[in-house]
Each structure stands twice: as structure tokens, then as C-alpha cells.
Amino acid sequence: MSQDGPGIDLETSLGYLLKEASSALRAAMDAVLRPLGMTVTHYSCLELLAQRPGLSNSELARGAFVTRQSMNVLLQALERDGYVTRPAEAPVGKVLPTRLTPRGRRSLATATAAVRSVEVRMLSGMTQAQQSAAFTALQSMIGSLKDQDARG
């Protein structure tokens, strides 16, 4: 069965499949967000702020899987265009808590609908049990991989 002899069989590799699924999801999200003039990172930032108002730049960066620096330039653009607000000075420490403006909330609402349609389609061929299994499996993978990071 061309098992783990010479290389890693990409046809049966969970890692490769994970990358493929993630890539397909990102492409699908990009496709529905583009007409709204939004990128995936853009949307992720807004969604994070809706659920946890007052998040800092660094926390948003971790939540959207980009660096602080990248999130910083995005936040500057979002602030300039009136989607979010940040205090001019940090109320405590250096952390600048960010919040959605009404305009940001409206923009997020339409984006959320688009993204939800993608997620629904992604799950359309799966039973509830399969979804639960996938959820557990992904959490397990994440835990193992993060563990490694901590040890290294």
C-alpha cells in the first residue's frame, strides 16, 4: 500500500488533507467576502471584536493567526475608515482596547451572513455525529501540536 517507506503518502496524510481543507475554506470565504470588499483577516478581526469587545491588537493578532505587526496595519486602516475605535492613550499599561463602531457592526452583519452560508455548505454532507467527531479530532491535533511548541 505504499506505506511510510520512502516518503509521506500525500493521498492518505491527514496533514495534507488538513491543509487542503483549510485552503478550500479560505478560497470559499474569499469568494463570498470579495464582493463585500473584505478579506478573511479583515472579517476575522471584526468577528473577534463583536464577541469579545475591547480586545487588544496582540490578542486580535493571535485570534486571526497573523502577527501583531500585520494586525496593527489592518487596525489602522479599519480605524481610518471608521469601523473600529481605539483610545488615543492606553487607559492602563500599553494595551489599547479596540471596539466596533455602529458602522463596523453593520459591515460585520452582512459579512457574517455570507460566511455562515459557506460554513453551512461545508457541513452539508456531514451528519451531526461526523461533525462532533471532526470537532474532537481537530481539538486533539491542535493540543498535540501546541504542546510541541511549548516544549521546543
Next chain:
Amino acid sequence: MSQDGPGIDLETSLGYLLKEASSALRAAMDAVLRPLGMTVTHYSCLELLAQRPGLSNSELARGAFVTRQSMNVLLQALERDGYVTRPAEAPVGKVLPTRLTPRGRRSLATATAAVRSVEVRMLSGMTQAQQSAAFTALQSMIGSLKDQDARG
């Protein structure tokens, strides 16, 4: 519970978890490949060529989830450094079939060992049944998302 009311609950979203897992996997692979002077795309290209010799630039790009243009610049570097070879002229059509050199094969061997250790760790906390379930689930997601692409 905070179900699908206002936004998408990132804590229970399979899409978000998928992105998180993929990000963690990429970070882990980057960490083990960096000492070898390799990037993930770099490694993916070599692994693809080992399993399917003679792949073209465009086919490699699809397999590594990047654009033709990006793969093209990578291939030029790999060719310059003697990891792969491409004929100066296309034997048929415009397709330039790429092949690993012995040096490329040696380089891939060490990289494969490193990547395999990451994948083993990723699967360490999962039963065989869980792995099978995850495999099926991911394939289902990919199928649904690609379907959408075709229809759009």
C-alpha cells in the same frame, strides 16, 4: 450556548477550528524545517515530485496550494541550486516536466523524517478510529467546498 444569533461562535465553529489546526500544523512544520533551510512550500514541492515525477509547474502549484507564479519562482531557485531539473524546451506542448536530482532526493529524505515526526505527534492523542473519522470528515468538507467553487 450562544448559538447562531448575532455572529458565528468561534468557540464552536468547525471552520475556525480548521484554521487553527492548519495554522498550528504549519507552524510546527516550519519549526522543524527551518534548521534544514527549507520552507513548507519548498518541502511540499519536493515531496510531490518524489511521488509523481515529471509534474509540471502548474500541477505542482495546485498540489502545494499556491499560484503558478509563486511555484515558478520557487522552481527557478530549486533548479539553480541543483535540487530539480527541467528540460530547456518542452518535449510536448508548453509543459515542462520537472524531476528531482540525486541532491534533491537526499535533501527530501531528511526533510521527510522531520515532517513525519510532526505528523506522528499530531496524531499521538488520537485513536485509529478518530483518525479515520477525521479523514472522512475532512474529505467531505473539501468535496462540499469545491462543489461550491464549480457552481459559482
Next chain:
DNA sequence: TGACTCATGTCAGCATTCTGACATAAATTG
């Protein structure tokens, strides 16, 4: 209290990838 470590926000420079575009060859279609 003072030294040390850690996290944050931000700037500058660099690398990587993507978008747009073009010419060419194969496949398809009428």
C-alpha cells in the same frame, strides 16, 4: 526597592505571494 523578565505597540526593511497581462499550445466545438 531594584533588577530582571515578559508582553505590548509601533516603525522600518525585506521576503513572499498574489493580481494582471501576454504569447503560445492543446483541446473543444461548430
Next chain:
DNA sequence: CAATTTATGTCAGAATGCTGACATGAGTCA
């Protein structure tokens, strides 16, 4: 057979993200 469509390789410019670096504030520990 001719025309259209599709796919490929490649170039140039733009956008995006990252690495490196710095100053500052908070927490820790002796």
C-alpha cells in the same frame, strides 16, 4: 477545417505578511 475555449509558462508591478528592532509598561523575585 476554422474558431473558440482552456491551460500553460512567464514577466512585471502591487499588495500583503513577516522578521528584526526599539521603547515602554507590568509583573516577578531577590
